[in-house]
Amino acid sequence: xSFHATFALNRRLMLQGVAASAALAALPLSARAQSxxxxxxxFTLADLHCAYARLSKLLEMIRAERDASGxxxxxxxxxxxxETGNVVGLRSGGAADWAFVEALAxxxxxxxxxxxxxxxxxxxxxxxxxxxxDAGITVISNLTDTRNxxxxxxxxxxxxxxxxxxxxxxxxxxxxxxxxxxxxxTLGFTEAAETVAAELPGVAEGTDLAVIMxxxxxxxxxxxxxxxxxxxxxxxxxxxxxFDMDVDHVTYFHGACWGTELGVVTLRRDGGxxxxxxxxxxxxxxxxxxxxxxxxxxxxxxxxSQDDSAVIAEIPESLDIHGSxxxxxxxxxxxxxxxxxxxxxxxxxxxxAAGPLTKYDFDAFIRFGxxxxxxxxxxxxxxxxLTRANQFRAADLDxxxxxxxxxxxxxxDDSATYRLAMNGWSAMNQESYLGTTDLVFETVEGLELKALxxxxxxxx
Numbered sequence: 001x002s003f004h005a006t007f008a009l010n011r012r013l014m015l016q017g018v019a020a021s022a023a024l025a026a027l028p029l030s031a032r033a034q035s036x037x038x039x040x041x042x043f044t045l046a047d048l049h050c051a052y053a054r055l056s057k058l059l060e061m062i063r064a065e066r067d068a069s070g071x072x073x074x075x076x077x078x079x080x081x082x083e084t085g086n087v088v089g090l091r092s093g094g095a096a097d098w099a100f101v102e103a104l105a106x107x108x109x110x111x112x113x114x115x116x117x118x119x120x121x122x123x124x125x126x127x128x129x130x131x132x133x134d135a136g137i138t139v140i141s142n143l144t145d146t147r148n149x150x151x152x153x154x155x156x157x158x159x160x161x162x163x164x165x166x167x168x169x170x171x172x173x174x175x176x177x178x179x180x181x182x183x184x185x186t187l188g189f190t191e192a193a194e195t196v197a198a199e200l201p202g203v204a205e206g207t208d209l210a211v212i213m214x215x216x217x218x219x220x221x222x223x224x225x226x227x228x229x230x231x232x233x234x235x236x237x238x239x240x241x242x243f244d245m246d247v248d249h250v251t252y253f254h255g256a257c258w259g260t261e262l263g264v265v266t267l268r269r270d271g272g273x274x275x276x277x278x279x280x281x282x283x284x285x286x287x288x289x290x291x292x293x294x295x296x297x298x299x300x301x302x303x304x305s306q307d308d309s310a311v312i313a314e315i316p317e318s319l320d321i322h323g324s325x326x327x328x329x330x331x332x333x334x335x336x337x338x339x340x341x342x343x344x345x346x347x348x349x350x351x352x353a354a355g356p357l358t359k360y361d362f363d364a365f366i367r368f369g370x371x372x373x374x375x376x377x378x379x380x381x382x383x384x385x386l387t388r389a390n391q392f393r394a395a396d397l398d399x400x401x402x403x404x405x406x407x408x409x410x411x412x413d414d415s416a417t418y419r420l421a422m423n424g425w426s427a428m429n430q431e432s433y434l435g436t437t438d439l440v441f442e443t444v445e446g447l448e449l450k451a452l453x454x455x456x457x458x459x460x
Contacts, residue, residue, distance in 0.1 A: 040162030044263030046237035051259030056288030079115020105136035140170030144188035331456030373427035
């Protein structure tokens, strides 16, 4: 598909959106009453990473939820719309992603907080911001351009929605190594807590509700969440987590990744105050908006090579992301002749789905390859390490550190010695992932994560 054809399709999607908006405006008050007293909706997404298996379904669901509510809506995208590892996205310049956001920007306000993957295709954050604004999107960020000292975008914006005034602040991740290498020298960072202290009072002044879109990650968020005014809404991202909790009367949520969840924040007036209620809707793969689905299939046909489309395994049943990673961890354990294997959360992306698994699908499952590292630990040491693993089970914020390890639950003898295997990146960053600093790891010669997992899946 040519870029001219792509943009023509984008325009058709936008025209469809205009028609949908007109239909919404014409809804009678009785239809609006079906929304349960809601004044407005905020749809929330983060860490889509070229979620082509679910992008068209997301478009359909957002429209359906908005139309059923009968109230005004807006979409908040909290970073990482793109993903270099998706070859269709890379080779098309994110054509399907831009079509998705352009269609919605024609129907409702769309706010994008810059994440570390926004410049994946342009290799220039300023160019990504320009393209987003051309698509009708409001961009916010606390990142600055070191080439001229100017911010890439305003750190905050104000949004009027259903008679409610929202002040929205955007925070970026400050770890340079998470951004494309060619962009790192152009990026200036301010710590999340510093930005919140300097900007939030002005952002919240004169508004009904303060919203923080933070792509900084859980650990930086914990540094300032206790200082926030009651009623603040925090949309998290970057760590690919799924949870929602009340932290000292602050609504804090993360909405998973790869489009597997659609967040919906219902805004209501309770006396003079505005309340926000969050819910997460599961998003199935496949189907959805016919025009966008057709575009994605056409882009795949144009940009996937024979090697990309090759089927490397047949997956017997669909798994959630934890179950999918445990399957990979078992492959690592067996290949490394280890007693226990664990793998880092954000090494992985989309969960495994039943049916044929192509190399293209596999690359969406395992984002990053690399070596396998092993060490020996006592059962007591391993038991302590496991307290930081599988954080999707964590009941409170204190138990969350951001990225973490997935591992099957082993039976341990505290006095025994165990051979522990993991992906090399997690071993190199053991303090962040394991809470340790003194483990001595060795690299297992001849083992590479993606290759050994692909071989394991092929033998299922």
